[in-house]
Amino acid sequence: MNMNIDVNCIAVIGKQNNPLYIKNFSTTHPDLKYHYIAHTSIDVIEERVTQIKTPDVYLGLLYAMEDLAVYGYMTNTRVKFIIVVSVPDAVIKDADMKNLFRRVHTAYIMQVCNPFYNSDSHKPIESRQFSRVIDIIGKTAGGKVTGVGGPDSSA
């Protein structure tokens, strides 16, 4: 992974805008902040989805707040993925983001394939497998493949 994306948070939001999974990768912000961000981004997603007839799964940059940029992605089943990244100096390429989202999507699909997971229940995902995959996605996206787990450099 040589894309230079500093993922701060990956969130999965359910069909009815219920939080399914939120993982905070940053060390500077509390989890709750990302909860708020994810929640707030639903506004934008809703608008995007209603306004565009055939929306792409990738919704692009939803909004920027402070030093954070929020990207969205919505599956056909209206499950939303949200990735919050620190605004870097370099431009983030959509392709990179798409790639990232696709990986999250794959992880989610794996999760849904689990026969013991009830996708209609509003319960958050508690699968260890899933969180491991998300962890990997989040940590490797910024090029921190080494796994040192160094704290994020905030913008």
Next chain:
Amino acid sequence: MEPSINITSISYIRVLLIPVGPLKKTTFFKHVKLVKEFSELKLGDVTPDMKKGAGGRHRFLSPVRRASFESIIALLRRFSWNFDCLNAFRIHILAMFSSQVFQEGQLHFQFLTSYSRDHAFLEDFQMQRRVFGVIGIMDCQEWKDGDLSQGYTKFLGMLEKYPTAIATRCFAFDPNENQPDTTKGLIMIPNVGNMSFYMSTMICDFASELLSEFSTLVSIRINVIVMLLAYYKNSPLAHRLGTIYSHRAELMNCRSFATFHTSVVDLFFTTKASAIEQRVYIESPNPFNLAQSPSIPPQGFNSASSISIKPPTPLSINPPDISPKSPTSVGIIGPAPTASFSSTFMKRAVTAPNRGATLTVTSEGSPTPGPGAITRSFSSSNLSGPLSPLPGDARLRKRTPGRIVKLIADLYLLSGRLPDAVNSYNQAIDITRNNSDYIWLASAMEGLVCSTLLLEYLHADIGIISRRPNTPPDPPGSPIKEQAPPPNSPKPTLVDIPEKYFTILSYYAKNTSSQSTPTPPIIYIEGCLKVARFLATVYRCGGWGDKTLGMLTQGKVLESNNNDMADGINVTASKWEQSLKSKNSGVLKYDIAGWVMRAWTAQVENLSTTDQIHVTTAMASLLSVVGYRRKHAFLLRQSVLMILPLLIQTRTAMGTNPVSGHGAMGQNSVNGGTNANILKADMGVLGCLREICEVYGIRVNMVVYVVLKFPYAGQGDEEEDFKEGDDRDFKTSFPGGALHQSGWPKLQIDILRECITISEALPDYAAQLHYTTLLLKKLYRYIPKDEQFKLASSIPRIVAAGKKAGQVESDVRYWGVNVVKAIEIVKQIHRKVPYAHPLGPQDNVLSAAQDGDPFIYNPFSKKAANDDKVRCRNFTKIFRNDTYIPEGLLVTNELAEFKVSLMNPFAFDLELQSITLSTIGAPFVTTPATTVIPANGFINVRLTGTPTHPGIMTIRGCNIKISGCREEEFLLDSNKMDRLRGKKTEEFKSVSGVVKLKKSGLGAIEDPRKEARHKAQKIQFLEVEVIPEQPLLKVKSTSLLHGAIMLYDGELVHMGIRLENIGTISVDFITLSFSDSTTTTQLATNPELPPEDVYEIELFTKATHVFSWEGQHREDTQIIGKMVDLPVGGEWEVIVNVYGKRGCTGGTIQVDYGYLDRPIVNSEASPGSIVSTPKNFYTRQLFLPVLITVHQNLEPLNWDILYLRSAENQSLDLRAGDLVQQGGGIDESTTKCQHPVETLLAMTRNGEVKEKNEYCLATLDVRNVWTVSFDVEFMVDNNYPEHSKGDDTVTSVSSVTTIQPGSTKRIVLPIKRLFLSPDYTKQPIPSLQLNKQFVVAKGPRYPPDQERQRLQMFWYREELLRRVTARWRCHPTNRHGVLYLRPSLRLTSLQLNILKIDDIEFEVELSSGNATDYHIDRMGHKKFRCPVNYFVEMTVGVVNRRGEYYQKRKVTNDPCCNQSAKLCLRVQPVQSYNDGAKEYDLSGKMVWQGLLQVVLPEIPPHGGRVTHRLPLCFVSRGHFEFLYHVEDVATRQVFYDHEWAIVEAVE
């Protein structure tokens, strides 16, 4: 910064309305409202200045002069210069802002009631921030006694706080007639006539003054600048300016420069002439670097104010005083009230007088044309201005002209002279851009945008500004180069403005990054918000248009609401109607949000707290307008968090200084500092919290939890949810708790925690309590245990504090989830259960369905059958059929028990101090109970109570007092209970199952909630019927020992049951019913069994009852029961027969009893009265189990039927004697016959000897298998009238035999032979089982004749059993019973032939014919003696008795009655030897004439007879027997005569 930041807000003139003196708040705001009506004023309406004409001080410049000006200054070319000449110096000063020039223009007043000086540093950057006018509002009613002038003085005193105000008024409303209108400057506004007209006049006047003062203001400002110029020298710009304005200076030569009160033009002349070298210095606003960089505008102004120490001159209608005589008197100047001016200010203040002096000097300097002179003239002034030179001052100096122009443009804009404003802005833009003065450039551009917009609104034809088709604006992606002025812009305004602003903002931002004095973030943020608001307005108005423009100019987003809060709350209602419109607006919500968020992105945190609050609230309201509710909530939350410390500060400050609340806090502005205001402010915050909670999916229902005193009621729709259709007040029913469990728990917890903190800080105990409980109730699942503890324990504390503060009135309502999960009636003990018996109409007819329908379970007739049943319900008739145990039945005055399931979902124990049932309807006395529900626990509690009156009782739930809370009614929906039990009704599924929401997201919160509410059913409560008092009986004693009884087979004993009435009312009806082991466990009838056997089995199981009610003989009375009168405490004995049925091991006697009460008595007599009688009557039951042992004592065996031949008397006796001896031979010694067989047999001999014997003999052995002897009595009922000959004298016989233990006795019984009619024997074998399902017989099928035979056999056997009965008696014990013969009695076909009387009868006669020499002895029936060797004639007569039976009955049309017989007779003589051998070959022993086999002629029925003669002659002696039979030629049926003829041939 004001709550509504609008793109046009820079065109607003701020006017402060202040209350003067004692004034009621409502009165104040009433007047404020009145004044606010005039916020827009057409320039044409404004009183022209000249009309005042007081001192002739307003004069217009001559056109010549005007033209000359225009020719002079390119910069100000288009201005129309109307000089307002000051009297003192006789200088014609341009009335720059005269209303008469651009009549279409409008003045926009922004009437404020509060004003903060936080942004005073911006006031000289953006003129519109300044408060230009102050209007005092007085209420004369408050000054009845006092002198109004005092009030006016007070007003004047207040004015000092507002130094920037250039026009002031003081309105005194509602003057009394006697109050003199003498106070100078005070304007009385009487409350009569057309007030608004009067007011408008006043306002116009006011406007006029304002406008004129603008000119003054400009001059002052410019003077200040000039003054500052004095400090700096050698600026190239100044030189340039000087050259620009040089020729102008010549014109102005004549003017005296000794004054500062010059017009702008004067200024430039001054600048040029006397201060060429000086630096023009207008600082950009910079709130943060006040100490470092002297921001001149604010201080400059204030310092100027300090020049004139005298208080501001009251500017009234009559303004002679205002015309300043001296430089010092000009400014409307007062000391700045705010302390925010730091030491710099102080320094300024100190230096100000010096400056004043300097300025004076400056002005006196002659404006010498030429750059050189300037240097000289001002050199001296430098001495007195010891201000330290500033960095970058050169640049500043360079920039100042542009800034001046910009400010002037601002003023043009304010005064509504839009074309002028456009022009000056364009100029300013040019200049500032050249100087890279980005911040001013941007600001000027803003002004330009605003003025073009306003022009467009006015449809001013100043260019090509016109409405164009709307196209969605490109997202402002790339910074656009400076546009040509709007008139030349090809873009529609909608596109243009955001683009412009994008540029503007980039300029602002550029300034921020590149310069030492960064742009105040507030300006940037406001810029963002302005665009956002602009777009939002367009969005909401559905596109570009006049309306939109109007809204924009008025600064409104929506028609109705200006308020941020209102935006948020009302949006939902009209949201969906709006959304369509909004979609077509061509503005993307996303863009709006983008602009808003851009504001957020900027350094909001660098702002002052108040500003932050303003910004966030403004952002929030904008987001709410576009429907970004989550963001809205997020920002609202931010702002609330920011407001909080301020509120607390205020609160604490209030303790000492009650007026300190005079700070502007947006919509929460606290004006008076009274408690009410605080409350209002809190409400604002709390309202925000509500709003936030709503968005985060927390449904806030204030009403439910907190008792009163909550200043705001919940929104109506939410309340309704809790009303559950009852007219009572709200009740805790907790519907939808799980239903609408939506949202984001983590966020919800966080929000609620914040809510708690905030309300605690306020402190609003009610709200705190509410949020605490809400948190606990809604999210207990997500809250750790210790926090739950903490929250729960904080509740009483809050309540206590709230009580002390008077906010919470009484105890808390319980807040949590409904603890009552289920209520069930505990079943009564068996003997107390009341059984219902429906009382129907008098109709006694059994339903036809019961016997006509071959199907028991006929689905089509079922309903009808039920109806019939209903009809049959007369308590005297069908009793048992309809009995049922109704569910949920309580009996009056008897203790009832309820099982209540309670659940506690929390992590702490819930202590229920009392729990009682809550019922309505029939009165019910409940007994309270106490219990503790353990944490996360589930318990069952038994609650008791006594209903006191019959009726329907509804159990609503439980009244529970949880410790620390008020007693509360917990309702219980029985639908839900059903679900708990696993019952799923359709409707229930639809109601409470998963509610399908069509809308997703937040839309789902509001919309379907409404739909669902309409759909939602009423809560269904558990309904219980309370029936009248019921009696109670008990079995006091029985005659049995230990409830057990031993019986012999067939024995019948009586059993006594003694009942006692232990109830409270008497019993008047009793019925018994029984069940025993043989009926309860029935033998399965094999369908393949032949019907005879089935009948036998059924007879045993069904028709033989073990129990029967003594005294109730008829079958139906057994069922119905009996009316008795058993008073309270009385006893009554019932006798029950117990029959020893083989195989029975036990049984139950069931006693149903009740008090049938009065109305039923009449039911038969008057059917109509039934209508009013109760539907059911009730009985109770007593059960008495009886253990039965049945022993077999006697066993009948070896049944046989013998043919009894009629004989001579003697021989008969002998034979009979033989028989008896034979019988006695079995047990000779003990034979003891009450009726010896002889006598029985004697009976058979009645009638004539020759007659045929009617009897046959039945024998059977009876064995005693028991240990004591039994007497057995057989009875034969020979009385059979139909078939008797009519002369029977003996009808029945009986014989008694004693059978010793272990022995067997043969019983011989004479039985009359039977005849059963063919019809009778053709009947099918009956079945005892009613309602037997019809099944195609599976048993073996027989040919018809065999079938006939079988049926005959069956029916003859039945007849025989009917006739022959046997009883036994045991002498030692005196027990007696019936000997059950049935199993042993089987008929064979042979026996049947003996038993039955045939249709064909033989008559045999032997006659001597005509001979007389011998005679034939007739020895008996068909027994003859005749001599040998004589011819005798034997006559064989055959009688056909068929149809006789019918003939007797006079039935003739039956086919059976006309059966003639065609028979073939065969006769066979045999010789019988004594040893029993028979000789068939009779040749030589006898001869006969004719044939032994003949066909007889047809014999008619009804006793028709045919005789056949057979002459014969016995040749040898001997004993001859004649055997004969006939055979039906048609049916081949052979009829024998058992009693054949015997002839004894003798010598």
